[in-house]
Amino acid sequence: MEDIESLYRKVDGKILLEIKLTSIIQLFNSFDPAPFHEKELDPAAERYIVETVKDFPAKTEFRIIIYLPKDLAHGEQAGKIAPAIHNHFKYKMLVADRKYRARIRHGRATLLIGLPFLTLSLLARQFFASLGDSLLPQLLADALLVIGWAAMWEPITVLLYELWPILQLKATYEKISRMEIEILPAT
Secondary structure (H helix, E strand, O other): OOHHHOOOEEEOEEEEEEEEOOOHHHHHHOOOOOOHOOOOOOOHHHHHHHHHHHOOOOOOOOOEEEEEEEEHHOOOHHHHHHHHHHHHHHHHHHHHHHHHHHHHHHHHHHHHHHHHHHHHHHHHHHHHHHHOHHHHHHHHHHHHHHHHOOOHHHHHHHHHHHHHHHHHHHHHHHHHHEEEEEEEOOO
């Protein structure tokens, strides 16, 4: 099986993310009403860039090369492509950061609810377990144990598992927002 790096050209130690366009507008979301230099990237272009960067180790360096027809490659609008891409990914980074902070708040809130509920469930469990070995008290004691730990499911899921993918995506967006971008005429 081939190494992923063998599928991409490399110049000066940087993997080239090459995008060939027939018009500048192909790079941007046609439904976005913002001015050209503030437009959102086309979802397919964004996905290609993000997924390619995610396929490589974090320390891999990249350069984005946009190939345009010769008559467009040196025009005024072509000069706005790099800042537009950088702005797009800076915005995505801010959105990911906002999502991270919201998930942290949600995780803390569920922890503040879950821990007291678990404590009360365990105390009630001890009470029912002390009533003897008959079926009903043991059933209630075991049910309270399960219910108490089930209350901790959400905070554990959020704080241990959901935050890392958001942080990784934020780091990817940040990396892309600082990438060197070059506009070249198509050959």
